[in-house]
Each structure stands twice: as structure tokens, then as C-alpha cells.
Amino acid sequence: MSNQKQFQVAIVGATGAVGEQILKLLEERNFPVKSLKLLSSARSAGKKLTFKGQELTVEEAKPESFEGVEIALFSAGGDVSRELAPAAVERGAICIDNTNAFRMDPDTPLVVPEVNIDKINEHKGIIANPNCSTIQMVAALKPLHDRYGIARIIVSTYQAVSGAGAKAIEETLRQSREVLAGNEANPDVLPVGSLPVKHQIAFNAIPQIDKFQDNGYTLEEMKMIRETKKIMDDESIEVTATCVRIPVVYGHSESVYVEFKKDFDLEEAKQILSDAPGVVLQDDPANQVYPLATDAAGKLDVFVGRVRKDISHPRALNLWIVSDNLLKGAAWNAVQIAEYIAIKQEKA
Amino acid sequence: MSNQKQFQVAIVGATGAVGEQILKLLEERNFPVKSLKLLSSARSAGKKLTFKGQELTVEEAKPESFEGVEIALFSAGGDVSRELAPAAVERGAICIDNTNAFRMDPDTPLVVPEVNIDKINEHKGIIANPNCSTIQMVAALKPLHDRYGIARIIVSTYQAVSGAGAKAIEETLRQSREVLAGNEANPDVLPVGSLPVKHQIAFNAIPQIDKFQDNGYTLEEMKMIRETKKIMDDESIEVTATCVRIPVVYGHSESVYVEFKKDFDLEEAKQILSDAPGVVLQDDPANQVYPLATDAAGKLDVFVGRVRKDISHPRALNLWIVSDNLLKGAAWNAVQIAEYIAIKQEKA
Numbered sequence: 001m002s003n004q005k006q007f008q009v010a011i012v013g014a015t016g017a018v019g020e021q022i023l024k025l026l027e028e029r030n031f032p033v034k035s036l037k038l039l040s041s042a043r044s045a046g047k048k049l050t051f052k053g054q055e056l057t058v059e060e061a062k063p064e065s066f067e068g069v070e071i072a073l074f075s076a077g078g079d080v081s082r083e084l085a086p087a088a089v090e091r092g093a094i095c096i097d098n099t100n101a102f103r104m105d106p107d108t109p110l111v112v113p114e115v116n117i118d119k120i121n122e123h124k125g126i127i128a129n130p131n132c133s134t135i136q137m138v139a140a141l142k143p144l145h146d147r148y149g150i151a152r153i154i155v156s157t158y159q160a161v162s163g164a165g166a167k168a169i170e171e172t173l174r175q176s177r178e179v180l181a182g183n184e185a186n187p188d189v190l191p192v193g194s195l196p197v198k199h200q201i202a203f204n205a206i207p208q209i210d211k212f213q214d215n216g217y218t219l220e221e222m223k224m225i226r227e228t229k230k231i232m233d234d235e236s237i238e239v240t241a242t243c244v245r246i247p248v249v250y251g252h253s254e255s256v257y258v259e260f261k262k263d264f265d266l267e268e269a270k271q272i273l274s275d276a277p278g279v280v281l282q283d284d285p286a287n288q289v290y291p292l293a294t295d296a297a298g299k300l301d302v303f304v305g306r307v308r309k310d311i312s313h314p315r316a317l318n319l320w321i322v323s324d325n326l327l328k329g330a331a332w333n334a335v336q337i338a339e340y341i342a343i344k345q346e347k348a
Numbered sequence: 349m350s351n352q353k354q355f356q357v358a359i360v361g362a363t364g365a366v367g368e369q370i371l372k373l374l375e376e377r378n379f380p381v382k383s384l385k386l387l388s389s390a391r392s393a394g395k396k397l398t399f400k401g402q403e404l405t406v407e408e409a410k411p412e413s414f415e416g417v418e419i420a421l422f423s424a425g426g427d428v429s430r431e432l433a434p435a436a437v438e439r440g441a442i443c444i445d446n447t448n449a450f451r452m453d454p455d456t457p458l459v460v461p462e463v464n465i466d467k468i469n470e471h472k473g474i475i476a477n478p479n480c481s482t483i484q485m486v487a488a489l490k491p492l493h494d495r496y497g498i499a500r501i502i503v504s505t506y507q508a509v510s511g512a513g514a515k516a517i518e519e520t521l522r523q524s525r526e527v528l529a530g531n532e533a534n535p536d537v538l539p540v541g542s543l544p545v546k547h548q549i550a551f552n553a554i555p556q557i558d559k560f561q562d563n564g565y566t567l568e569e570m571k572m573i574r575e576t577k578k579i580m581d582d583e584s585i586e587v588t589a590t591c592v593r594i595p596v597v598y599g600h601s602e603s604v605y606v607e608f609k610k611d612f613d614l615e616e617a618k619q620i621l622s623d624a625p626g627v628v629l630q631d632d633p634a635n636q637v638y639p640l641a642t643d644a645a646g647k648l649d650v651f652v653g654r655v656r657k658d659i660s661h662p663r664a665l666n667l668w669i670v671s672d673n674l675l676k677g678a679a680w681n682a683v684q685i686a687e688y689i690a691i692k693q694e695k696a
Contacts, residue, residue, distance in 0.1 A: 152660060156504035156603035158553045158592065176524055197636035204642045205506045205594060205601045207654050207668045212633035216656030225659065238660035242603040242668070244506065246553060246594050253553045255504035255590040255603075285560035288545035294552045306555050308564030311573065312500060312586035320555045320590070 005346050006034035009338075010069045010093070012061050012084065013076030014038035015047055017166045018098055021331035022073050027052055029335060032342055039065050040076065063087035071341060073334050074098055089125030094341055096127050096334045100219075103128040103227060110230050113336045114278045115142040120340055127337055130231060131223040132329030133157050133243065133252055138231045139302045139328070140321045141258060143276040144269060145232055149261035151315075152238035155224065158246045158253040159209060160293060161201060163325045164190060168201075172247055175202035191245060201247050209243040218243055251293030252325040259316045266309045269317060273304050278328070283307050291322035299324055300332050353694050354382035357686075358417045358441070360409050360432065361424030362386035363395055365514045366446055369679035370421050375400055377683060380690055387413050388424065411435035419689060421682050422446060437473030442689055444475050444682045448567075451476040451575060458578050461684045462626040463490040468688055475685055478579060479571040480677030481505050481591065481600055486579045487650045487676070488669045489606060491624040492617060493580055497609035499663075500586035503572065506594045506601040507557060508641060509549060511673045512538060516549075520595055523550035539593060549595050557591040566591055599641030600673040607664045614657050617665060621652050626676070631655050639670035647672055648680050 009026065013019040019040075026033060036051055039061035047058040059065060061080065066072060066088035074081045074097040081101040088095050102108040109119035110128045112135050120127055130138070141150060161168040171189040179185055179202045187198035191208040199206050210219035217225075224241040274281040282291045283305040291303035302323040310316035323329055357374065361367040367388075374381060384399055387409035395406040407413060409428065414420060414436035422429045422445040429449040436443050450456040457467035458476045460483050468475055478486070485503060492498065509516040519537040527533055527550045535546035539556040547554050558567035565573075572589040622629040630639045631653040639651035650671040658664035671677055 154502050154605050154660075156590075158506065158594065173528060177528055180521060180525055180528075191636070195636060199636070199640060200642050203596050204640055205596060206640065207601070207603070207638050208636060212636075215659060216633060216654070217659065240605065240658050240660040240664070240666065242504075242605075242654070242666060244601070244603065246506065246596075248551050248553060248595075253555070253592070255555070255592065257502050257588065257590075285564060288539070288543060288547070288556060288560075290555050292547060292552055292554065294548050306564070306590065310588050311563060311565065312502075312588040316588070318588065318590060 004032050005342070006032045007070045007342060008035045008068050009033050010037040010039055010066060010072040012039045012072060012074045012080060014049060014058055015040050015044040016075055017162055017169070018075040018326055018330040021326045022075065022335060023049060023051060025331055025335040029339065031335065031338065037065060037069060066091045066093050069093040071096065071338050073338065075330065075334070085126055094123065094127065095125060096129060096337050098129040098330055098334055100131070100223065102126050103130060104230065110227060111337055112138055112231055112333060113340060114139050114276070115231055116233065117340055120337060120344070129330065129334045129337065130227045131220070132163055132325040133159060133220065133254065134224050134227040134231065135329050135333050136252060136302045136321050136323035137224070137254055137256060138228055140273065140276070140279050140304050140319065142232065143272050144258065144260070145234070147272055148264045150232070150237050150258055151261050152259045153228065154240050154257040156242045156255045157244055158248065159243060160248040160251050160325050161190065161245060162250050163252065163329070164193070164245070167193070169249055172201050172249065175200060176247065179203055201245060203247060206245040207242065209245055248293045250297035250324055250326060251322055252329060253291070253293055254321040256319045256321055257310065257316060258319065259313060263315060264317065266307070270307055273307065278302055279304055281305070281307070290320055293322055296322045296324050298327070300327055302328055352380050353690070354380045355690060356383045356416050356418045357381050358385040358387055358414060358420040360387045360420060360422045360428060362397060362406055363388050363392040364423055365510055365517070366423040366674055366678045369674045370423065370683060371397060371399060373679055373683040377687065379683065379686065385413060385417060414439040414441050417441040419444065419686050421686065423678065423682070433474055442471065442475065443473060444477060444685050446477040446678055446682055448479070448571065450474050451478060451571070452578065458575060459685055460486055460579055460681060461688060462487050462624070463579055464581065465688055468685060468692070477678065477682045477685065478575045479568070480511055480673040481507060481568065481602065482572050482575040482579065483677050483681050484600060484650045484669055484671035485572070485602055485604060486576055487626055488621065488624070488652050488667065490580065491620050492606065492608070492665070493582070495620055496612045498580070498585050498606055499609050500607045501576065502588050502605040504590045504603045505592055506596065507591060508596040508599050508673050509538065509593060510598050511600065511677070512541070512593070515541070517597055520549050520597065523548060524595065527551055549593060551595060554593040555590065557593055596641045598645035598672055598674060599670055600677060601639070601641055602669045604667045604669055605658065605664060606667065607661060611663060612665065614655070618655050621655065626650055627652055629653070629655070638668055641670055644670045644672050646675070648675050650676055
């Protein structure tokens with residue numbers, strides 16, 4: 001591999017919760033990096049981060065920052081992506097965008113490598129990384145869809161605070177300490193940083209992730225609904241979602257009801273999940289084995305358990321799907337896409 | 349009310365998380381108590397508790413303890429109820445049983461006063477208090493069922509640790525402190541005290557409440573399914589449930605998908621919920637108002653919000669239902685039943 005093509009890479013939002021994980025994964029996976037630019041807002045510029053023993057200084061992201069960049073991984077919010085991803089594309093970079101900015105754009109592939117890696121060939125400069133809660137669900141459900149055809153999905157989520165960024169993690173830990181000490185929680189970040197009302201997350205469950213839409217769903221719920229159909233490439237799948245933030249730091253959990261078009265065999269469905277790429281079946285009720293957020297944290301896979309035939313519908317299955325929202329739900333899915341791009345260009 | 353009939357009352361399990369709340373409610377509600385016996389296991393006997401300024405000594409519960417008792421509130425586990433409730437009935441007491449022991453017994457009414465208070469007339473000595481997670485759900489859904497006919501319910505729960513008793517509360521707080529200090533959680537109680545495997549609850553979500561059944565569901569899930577049909581008095585309602593423990597101390601939350609037989613109007617459905625006895629509609633997304641466990645804690649009502657028309661099914665509604673699991677979910681529902689018995693005997 002000594003002659004392997006090396007890439008000029010940029011991470012936009014390098015100091016954020018996801019950016020940090022991307023940096024770590026590029027190093028751990030030994031991604032073929034020729035040069036690495038760490039970019040951020042003006043506020044975080046000047047910070048130092050380490051990559052393979054080398055100290056790098058974070059620079060403010062500007063259109064000119066992308067001169068010479070071949071692969072740019074964006075994770076600094078939708079506004080930054082909307083402003084800078086086109087500038088990066090203009091300069092020849094392929095952007096892997098972890099924000100909501102381009103996900104539903106018909107010209108932008110929305111990719112979960114285990115599900116639809118072939119779509120990366122259709123990009124026009126930007127490849128979108130789906131929402132964290134969507135990624136883990138479709139990774140587990142796609143192989144079942146291929147076999148039995150999914151008619152509908154009803155999902156309720158149990159989402160970690162790290163999905164709302166580093167400030168939400170700090171807030172959750174601070175509030176927990178305050179409440180344990182008998183003090184007020186004084187919420188300041190969650191559920192949505194930019195909205196006026198804040199709710200306690202410590203020892204609580206908040207049924208709001210992102211802003212409310214006119215139909216009474218939150219944007220997070222609508223993301224799950226729309227993105228699932230786009231990634232599965234099947235608008236006929238009916239999806240509904242209720243997204244809830246709970247005081248977990250890393251790892252989203254999901255209670256998923258799925259109704260198939262065809263009859264299915266429970267043992268065969270478990271085998272399909274067990275054989276699915278990137279999916280680990282953790283399902284042994286007799287020994288109290290099922291996925292847990294604390295176990296999934298720090299791991300790249302999607303964990304599935306509580307797999308059982310629904311007793312209220314002959315063609316329905318219930319599952320409990322857990323994955324690290326910062327890894328498979330964000331950084332790892334993005335780096336996986338970058339790896340496929342690297343392999344493709346290597347072969348080209 | 350000076351000539352109001354006064355009752356000889358016993359609380360079995362008086363030192364437990366629910367027993368404590370029953371004692372408090374009997375005082376707060378000024379229940380017509382002539383005499384009060386506090387009963388418990390031998391281990392807790394001798395403890396002192398206060399009722400209306402009077403110190404009472406907890407005694408070991410034995411069959412003879414029920415001599416002269418007219419209303420006995422049981423909350424000391426299924427085994428104690430199975431052993432002692434019949435002994436209490438023999439001695440003339442009406443038992444209100446908060447355990448799972450008699451709930452599905454065809455001769456035992458399973459009562460949520462807002463739903464089926466008429467059933468208390470059919471008792472043969474024992475009236476069962478439903479499972480906490482069931483009570484709050486049926487209290488909210490019954491008025492909708494009366495109007496539109498419920499075809500199916502798909503529920504995922506976010507249940508507080510207090511439902512597993514005082515030890516689970518202590519464990520959750522202890523583990524939270526340990527994890528915040530960077531130490532191991534060392535789980536010792538949850539998910540099920542009597543089972544060998546323990547899981548961390550602090551900053552986690554455990555998809556197991558009670559033991560697993562042969563069909564892959566837990567007993568808690570099967571309780572919700574069976575009890576809902578019995579309380580609603582309609583075996584045709586299809587129900588499935590996924591029950592999850594989260595690090596909340598007081599207040600169960602539930603994400604409920606409900607499919608009606610008839611078409612419904614969203615605003616009318618909200619009005620029905622708003623008018624329902626014991627139910628408070630908390631639903632104003634524009635102002636980020638929805639039920640929260642921390643707000644419901646210590647209150648007697650069932651709170652409902654996130655009421656929205658399902659976008660995946662024309663006759664389905666989504667709801668977020670929250671209530672204090674130790675109050676409406678246990679102690680308050682039991683004391684409510686006792687109040688109806690008192691009124692009935694007063695009138696007789």
C-alpha cells in the first residue's frame with residue numbers, strides 16, 4: 001500500500017463533539033491522509049489538536065480554506081455547510097456533510113454504506129450523512145426490507161444528549177450533580193439551544209428534539225421519516241416517529257415496530273440481522289442480554305436485540321436498536337463514506 | 349360529615365415506596381380512618397411512622413393482623429398478597445391490592461376509577477389496582493376509545509426507577525454519583541432484583557422491566573397488554589408494548605401510537621382529553637409545552653401532550669402520556685378506590 005493515493009483532507013467543525021471523533025477515526029483507521037486541515041468557527045480558531053502525534057492549529061473556515069482540499073468532512077451545523085460546502089465543491093473537493101443542509105436535496109445522495117453505498121457514484125460534489133437516529137435504524141432494517149418488504153415503521157427513540165453537542169453533555173453532567181446535591185437544575189441548553197424555553201434533562205425525559213413543525217412533529221421526527229424513505233429508496237414505506245431526549249451521554253436507543261408485507265420467520269429474521277454488515281445481534285433474553293447504550297458507546301457497530309414477533313399483528317416484528325450516535329450515527333458513517341471514496345479513486 | 353362512617357384501615361407494605369405514599373394520601377385526603385394498622389415484613393416491623401401527628405409502630409403482617417380491618421391496602425409484593433389477602437377477606441376486609449397477584453383473576457375487578465369504577469361493585473373481597481404503566485395509559489385513552497373505538501395501541505415506555513422500589517432509587521442515585529466521579533457503576537439491583545444479571549441504570553436505558561416470558565416479551569409488557577384489554581373491557585383491542593427503564597426517579601412517560609376504528613378530528617380529540625377526568629392536557633408545541641416526568645412528580649393527574657395526527661395512518665393519533673408512577677400509577681389509584689368504597693358504604 002506504499003503507493004496508495006494520499007488525500008488532502010479537511011474537517012470543518014473539528015473542535016465539536018463529532019469533529020473530534022472524525023479526527024480520531026481518521027487516525028485509528030489509518031486513512032490515507034496527505035495533509036489535514038482543521039477548520040472551525042472564528043471562535044474556536046487557534047485551538048490546537050493532535051493528529052498522529054503532530055500538533056495542528058485549528059483555522060477559521062473560509063471559502064479559500066478549501067484550495068487543494070480533496071475530501072472535506074463537514075460537521076459544523078447546517079448554516080456553515082450551506083455557506084461553505086458549495087465553495088469547497090467549486091474548488092474540487094468532495095464534501096461529506098454531516099448536517100441537515102443537503103440531505104433531502106434530490107441531487108445529493110444520502111448514504112449509509114451498509115444500505116446504499118452505490119449512491120456515492122451519483123454525487124455532484126456533496127454526499128450527505130443521514131441523521132444519527134436514522135442511520136442506526138436503516139442499517140438494521142434494510143436487510144429485513146430486502147427479504148420481507150417493510151410496509152410500516154413506528155419508532156420511539158431514547159436519544160443521548162451528545163447528539164446536541166458538547167454543551168449539552170456538559171449541561172447534563174452539571175445538572176445531574178446539582179440535582180443529586182438537592183439544588184435546582186437551572187436548564188440552559190436543552191432541548192433546543194436556539195429556542196427560548198429550556199427544560200431539565202437530568203433525571204427526566206424530554207419529548208422534543210429540534211424545532212416543532214406545523215404538523216405537530218419535531219424536525220428530528222420528520223428527519224427520521226423522510227430520510228428513511230430516501231435511504232431505503234422506497235416512498236411506499238409508512239414511517240412515524242417520536243423522538244425523545246433522555247439523560248444518556250453516548251448511544252441512542254430505539255424501540256422499533258416494523259410491519260412487513262410478507263410473512264416472516266422469527267429465526268430467519270434473527271439470522272438476517274446476525275449476518276447483516278455493521279450489525280451485531282445481541283439477543284439472549286434468558287441471560288438478560290440485549291443492547292445497552294453504555295455498552296454500545298465507543299463502538300462502531302449497530303446493536304440489535306429484543307427481537308420478537310409482535311403479538312398484536314401477524315407480520316410485525318419488534319426490535320431494540322442501539323448505536324453510538326457520535327460514531328455510526330455521525331463520525332464513523334462519514335469516515336466510512338470517505339474510505340469508499342478513497343478506494344474508488346485508488347481503483348480509478 | 350361528623351357522622352361519616354369511619355373505617356378500620358390497614359396498609360400492608362407500609363414502609364415501601366408505595367406504602368409511604370398511601371399513608372401520606374390517606375392523611376392529605378382526610379380519609380375517614382377510625383384506626384390504622386401499618387403492616388410489613390418481619391424485617392421492617394418495629395419501624396415508626398407518623399399519621400396525623402401520631403406515631404405508629406409497624407407490625408409484622410400475619411393473618412391475625414386483619415381481625416377487625418375493613419379496608420386493607422396491599423403493596424408488599426405478589427407473594428404477600430397471595431398469602432395474606434385471602435386471610436384478610438376471610439376476616440371481612442375489602443382488599444385493594446396493588447400487586448400483580450389477582451389482576452387477571454376473572455373474579456377480581458381491575459379498576460381505574462376514571463375508567464371503570466362501576467366494577468368495584470363486582471368484587472369478592474379483592475379489588476386489584478392495575479400496573480402503573482397501564483393505569484396512566486388507559487386513563488388517557490378510555491375517553492377516546494368511547495368516542496372513536498380503539499383498534500390498536502403500540503406503546504413504548506420510559507419508566508422511572510421508583511417503580512422498582514426504594515432500593516432501585518438509592519441505586520440510581522448512588523450509581524449516578526459514582527459515574528459522575530469517574531468510577532464504575534457496580535449495578536446491584538436493576539433491572540430485576542431476583543435475577544442474576546444486573547445492568548447499569550445511571551446514564552443508560554434498560555429494555556427490561558420484570559422477567560422475560562416465552563414469547564420474548566417481558567412480564568411488564570404483558571401486563572400492559574392484558575390489563576389494558578381487561579380494564580377497557582374489550583378483548584378486540586390489539587396492544588403491543590416495549591417497556592424500558594430510564595434514569596428518572598419519579599414519573600413514567602409513554603410514547604403511545606393509537607389507531608382508531610372511526611375517523612377522528614384532532615381538535616375534538618384534544619377537547620376530549622382536556623375534558624377527561626383525572627387527565628390534564630399539556631399541549632402547546634409553539635411554547636414548548638408538553639408533559640415532563642419532573643413536572644408530573646408529586647401530582648395526582650395524568651398529563652397528555654404531543655397530541656398529533658399520525659402522518660403514516662389516517663386514523664392514528666400519537667400521544668405522550670406522563671404521570672407519577674407512585675401516585676396515579678399506584679398509591680393514588682388505590683386510595684381513590686378506597687374513597688369510592690367509603691362513599692358507597694356511607695350511602696348504603
